[in-house]
Amino acid sequence: MAKPAKNAFVCQSCGAVASRWAGKCPGCGEWNTMVEEASGPPPPGTGLAKASSGRKLALETLDGVSAEAPRFSTGLAELDRVTGGGVVPGSALLIGGEPGIGKSTLLLQLAAAVANAGRRALYFSGEEAAAQVRLRAERLGLTAAPVALAAETNIANILATLGAEKRADLVVVDSIQTLWTDALDAAPGTVSQVRAATQSLIRFAKSHGAALLLVGHVTKDGQIAGPKLIEHMVDTVLYFEGDRGHPFRILRSVKNRFGATDEIGVFEMAGAGLREVQNPSELFLGDRDAASPGAAVFAGMEGTRPILVEIQALVAPSPLGTPRRAVVGWDASRLAMLLAVLEARCGVSFAQADVYLNVAGGLRIQEPAADLAAAAALLSSFSGVALAPDHVYFGEISLSGAVRAATHMTTRLKEAQKLGFRKAVLPAAGEIDAGAVTLATRRIEHLKALAEELAS
Numbered sequence: 209m210a211k212p213a214k215n216a217f218v219c220q221s222c223g224a225v226a227s228r229w230a231g232k233c234p235g236c237g238e239w240n241t242m243v244e245e246a247s248g249p250p251p252p253g254t255g256l257a258k259a260s261s262g263r264k265l266a267l268e269t270l271d272g273v274s275a276e277a278p279r280f281s282t283g284l285a286e287l288d289r290v291t292g293g294g295v296v297p298g299s300a301l302l303i304g305g306e307p308g309i310g311k312s313t314l315l316l317q318l319a320a321a322v323a324n325a326g327r328r329a330l331y332f333s334g335e336e337a338a339a340q341v342r343l344r345a346e347r348l349g350l351t352a353a354p355v356a357l358a359a360e361t362n363i364a365n366i367l368a369t370l371g372a373e374k375r376a377d378l379v380v381v382d383s384i385q386t387l388w389t390d391a392l393d394a395a396p397g398t399v400s401q402v403r404a405a406t407q408s409l410i411r412f413a414k415s416h417g418a419a420l421l422l423v424g425h426v427t428k429d430g431q432i433a434g435p436k437l438i439e440h441m442v443d444t445v446l447y448f449e450g451d452r453g454h455p456f457r458i459l460r461s462v463k464n465r466f467g468a469t470d471e472i473g474v475f476e477m478a479g480a481g482l483r484e485v486q487n488p489s490e491l492f493l494g495d496r497d498a499a500s501p502g503a504a505v506f507a508g509m510e511g512t513r514p515i516l517v518e519i520q521a522l523v524a525p526s527p528l529g530t531p532r533r534a535v536v537g538w539d540a541s542r543l544a545m546l547l548a549v550l551e552a553r554c555g556v557s558f559a560q561a562d563v564y565l566n567v568a569g570g571l572r573i574q575e576p577a578a579d580l581a582a583a584a585a586l587l588s589s590f591s592g593v594a595l596a597p598d599h600v601y602f603g604e605i606s607l608s609g610a611v612r613a614a615t616h617m618t619t620r621l622k623e624a625q626k627l628g629f630r631k632a633v634l635p636a637a638g639e640i641d642a643g644a645v646t647l648a649t650r651r652i653e654h655l656k657a658l659a660e661e662l663a664s
Contacts, residue, residue, distance in 0.1 A: 217242045218399045221427075223435030245394040279466075280377065280419075283321025286475060286484045287314075289513075290459050291444060292467015295419045297377065299466065300410045302384075302439065303459075304424040304432040305448030310457055311423055312336070313481050314448065315380050316344060318421070320353035327377035329354075330370070334361045334386030348481040361396065363389045363405045367412060376418045381409065383423035385433060399435050406438050439463065450477075451570030456491065457482065458571065461511070471511035489516040489627055492569040498597030502589030506581035507600045507620035507632065508573060514616070514623035516600065518568040519578065521585035526562040537567025538578065546583055546605065553609030554659040556590060577614035579605035580633065583655055587662045596631065600624045603635040609655045613638030621645045633658070 217226045220243055224235030233241050279294030288294050295301070305311045316331070323329040333341050338359045345351050356373070360366055366387070370376065381387070387405035388396040395401070406422065413420035422442065424432040430447075432439060439445050445463040450456055459473040474488040485491055493516055497503065502521040507514065519538075526532065535543050543565055550556045565582060567573055580603035588595050602620055604612040614620070614634070618641045621632055625647045636651040652658060 215244050218245050219243075220397075220399055223399045223403075223437060243394075243398060245392070245398060245400050280322075280327065281325070282318055283325055284318060284473075284484060285486075286459065286473030287318065290446060290461045290471045290473045292464055292471070295378070296443070296466050297417045297419055298414050299444065300413055300420040300422065300442040301444040301446060302422045302424050302432065302442040303446040303448060304426045306426060306430070306450075308452070309448050309450055310475075310477055310482055311448050312344065312382055313348065313477075314459075314475070315382060315421065315423065316341070316350060316355075317348065317481055319355045319378060319380050320345070320348075320350040322378045323354045328356070328374065329378045329380070330356045330373070330376045331358070331380045331382070332366055333357070333359045333382050335383060361386045361388060363387045363408055367408060370412055370416070370418075375416060378419050378421065379409075379413065380421045381423065383425060384409075384438070385425045397433075403435060403437060406441055410441055449572065454570035456485070456488075456570050468511055472513065489514070489623060492517040492571060493627070495568075496597070499594055501592050501594045502585050504581045504585040504588065504595055505600045505624075505629070506573070506578050507602045507624050508575060508578060509616050509620065514619050515571070516623060516627060516629075517571050517573070519573075519581045519585045520566045520568055521582070521589045522564040523558065523561045523586060523589040524564075526560060528562075531558070531560065532562040532564075534562075534564045536565070537570070537572050538565055538582065539574075542576070542579070543582070545607070546579060546586070549605060549607060549609055549655065550583065550586065550659065553654075554656045556587065556659055556663075558586075558590070561590070575614075576604040577602045579603065580611060580635075580655075580658075584633070584658060584662075587659055591662045593662050598628070598630040599633060600629050600631075601633045603633075603652075605655055611635045611652050611655060618644055621647060621649070 217229050219233040219235055219241045221233060221238045221241045222236035224233055226234060229242050232239050279296050281294045282288055303311060319329040319331050338357055341357055384402055384406055385397040388401050389404055392400050392404060409420055427433050443465040447460045447462060449458045449460060455477045457475040457477055461469050461471045463469060474485040475482040476485050496518055504519050505516055506519050507516055533543060547558050581601035583605060584595060584601050602614050604614060606612055612635055617638050621640060622644060624632055625645060629647060631648040633650050636653040
């Protein structure tokens with residue numbers, strides 16, 4: 209007689225499994241995330257229904273010539289840039305983002321562009337009815353696109369539809385947290401349901417050569433909800449970011465088995481949907497107030513793309529015993545380190561002042577080369593002296609106050625030169641191609657040189 213299935217308690221945050229309930233997850237430390245889930249037969253399409261004895265595999269060597277993975281264009285140049293030149297048939301992509309940021313709009317525009325190019329695109333909506341998707345398509349002017357649409361959450365029905373239809377080039381599922389299978393006694397969105405649905409869809413995509421695009425919800429911390437295993441299973445993980453107070457949206461790649469990571473695509477949310485931004489530097493610098501102290505232009509790199517963005521700082525006397533530190537678009541720990549270096553190595557104290565730092569345009573900067581631009585903005589606001597409007601800054605600052613070299617220095621300078629800047633303040637170390645750059649450069653070895661210049 210078969211033993212009855214034994215229930216387990218699964219953490220909905222990290223996927224840890226325990227035999228009994230606990231208020232705090234032993235894996236990730238989150239509270240009230242342990243949910244009871246019943247064990248059951250493997251879900252359909254996973255290929256785990258019965259075990260085989262196995263067969264011997266033919267082993268190969270590392271040498272030899274392998275053809276580059278075939279790709280097809282999505283019709284959106286910015287998305288092609290982020291994915292490494294296009295979507296690979298049979299690959300699985302996962303895109304996450306805050307609610308209302310524009311994920312469904314982007315996916316509908318993508319499906320329409322692929323369908324208009326003569327390829328087969330299927331769109332499965334688990335959160336909206338088909339009528340709602342049609343209304344969005346009408347607002348975006350995409351009703352003429354031959355996109356096959358269905359509103360379904362049962363994974364078995366989706367797999368049956370995909371198997372009965374002619375070969376699809378692109379399959380969009382919005383979203384993976386809404387799918388469920390009756391083979392598992394768990395609610396949609398739980399770890400076991402999300403894992404089973406993802407595994408079934410990826411198995412179908414790999415075997416039939418269809419590109420699979422999944423939408424994932426995010427937690428309050430901005431991470432894709434569900435077990436981390438989902439991000440390991442897919443080939444590409446994309447994050448759709450942006451500030452609702454700004455029209456700009458950033459599509460960022462954090463994992464890509466077929467291309468580089470840390471690439472970004474820039475879009476602008478307009479009335480007719482998302483519009484691609486070919487030159488984001490001009491938009492991020494469009495509303496500059498060059499005469500105001502506390503503003504410095506940073507020549508940054510996002511993947512292979514150079515981007516110029518304004519870093520704004522405000523230093524004001526504080527009535528509080530503990531002055532306030534507020535950061536938008538940059539790492540707060542990095543600001544604390546920079547303030548400590550300015551005080552210890554340059555003699556500039558912010559102990560009695562509130563400090564606010566903002567990256568204009570809603571962009572989030574992650575590279576350490578922004579240290580010098582942030583320091584210039586802070587010193588400018590502290591002294592009340594406006595920086596020259598035609599100067600750009602970049603360079604990493606160490607704890608000793610030394611300015612260290614940055615990567616892709618020539619590329620940064622060429623972008624600044626193209627936008628009309630005349631001078632760059634950059635690290636003393638690092639090679640640049642003098643023949644490709646005509647703007648003046650000032651190299652500094654230590655942050656104290658910049659502090660003394662603004663103080664005088």
